[in-house]
Every structure is written in C-alpha cells, then in structure tokens.
Amino acid sequence: CQKVTNERKGLDYLFEALRSKPMHHWQGQLGLVVVGEMAEDVAYSVPFPIYRQDYIKEEEDMALLYRAVDLFVTPSLEENLPNTIMEAMACATPCVGFNIGGIPEMIDHEKNGYVARYRDAEDLAQGINFVLDEEHYDDLSANAAHKAVEAWNEESVVRRHIELYEKMVEEE
Secondary structure: OOEOOOHHHOHHHHHHHHHOHHHHHHOOOOOEEEEOEOHHHHOOOOOOOEEEEOOOOOHHHHHHHHHHOOOEEEOOOOOOOOHHHHHHHHOOOOEEEEOOOOHHHHOOEOOOEEEEOOOOHHHHHHHHHHHHOHHHHHHHHHHHHHHHHHHHOHHHHHHHHHHHHHHHHHHO
C-alpha cells in the first residue's frame, strides 16, 4: 500500500491476529511480508520475522512476490474492489480479508480464501490458519486462480458491462 501505517489499512488488526492464541502453533514457521512505504515502521509489531519491501512499481516484480507467498491478507477497514485481491488470485495465491465493501464478492469464503468478520482479529487469525492448513491449501490456490481467470478476464468484464448497459437502457 502507499503507506502501511494508514489506519484504514487495518494492520493493527492483522498484528493482533498474528499475536493471538490460534497463531501460536506457527511460531518458527511463519514470516510476514509487508509491502509499501513506511514498512520499516512496523518491523517489531508481531512475533514473526517481518520482511519489509518498499513500494513495488513493476507488475512483474509484484507478480513474483504474490507467487512467492502462501497467502495474501488484506485487513483493510475500507475497501471497494481491491485490485490486490485480483492480482494475488491471478497468481494462485489465496486471500484473507474482512467482510467489507467488495471483498466478499471477490473472496469466496472457504473456497479461494477466507472472509473474516469485520474488525474481528480472532476471526482473521482463524482465516489465516484455514488457508495455511495443508488439507485445504491446494484447492484454495487452484480455486483462486480459476476465479481470477473466470471472473476478471477481459471478455468477462466487457460482457458484464454490456449486460449492465442493456439493462439500464431497457429500464428507461
């Protein structure tokens, strides 16, 4: 994000989730990648190693990062349809986010990620655990990639815009 310390990005909820009891069994196995300006300001917020990365401008570099991580968490408190979720899923990376704005339209709960109750750090932790569970992970990853291809490819988006336009014209 442009500024990771922006309260609307919800990182405090993510840090609370990562410090919660459900996350204790991941000690020594989990690391957190934080991308964006001021990422160094959050270096000591969780009991896991934090890998800080300044804002990434190149699409190819961001795609490499999405493919390198096991999941993408967006703890945002205000969102519409975040491109980051589309980008992560296009790289077969399952996503976790709060039930706010367009996030539940993008993440199919327990199919390609997890939609946590709004501002509920404990449920966010449950979502992270769910995605990282080896029993679910391969299916979640495949479903994330499938959703990206089916829902957000150029043809599908154009078709939905045309359908919306035609519906609006009919209603006049």
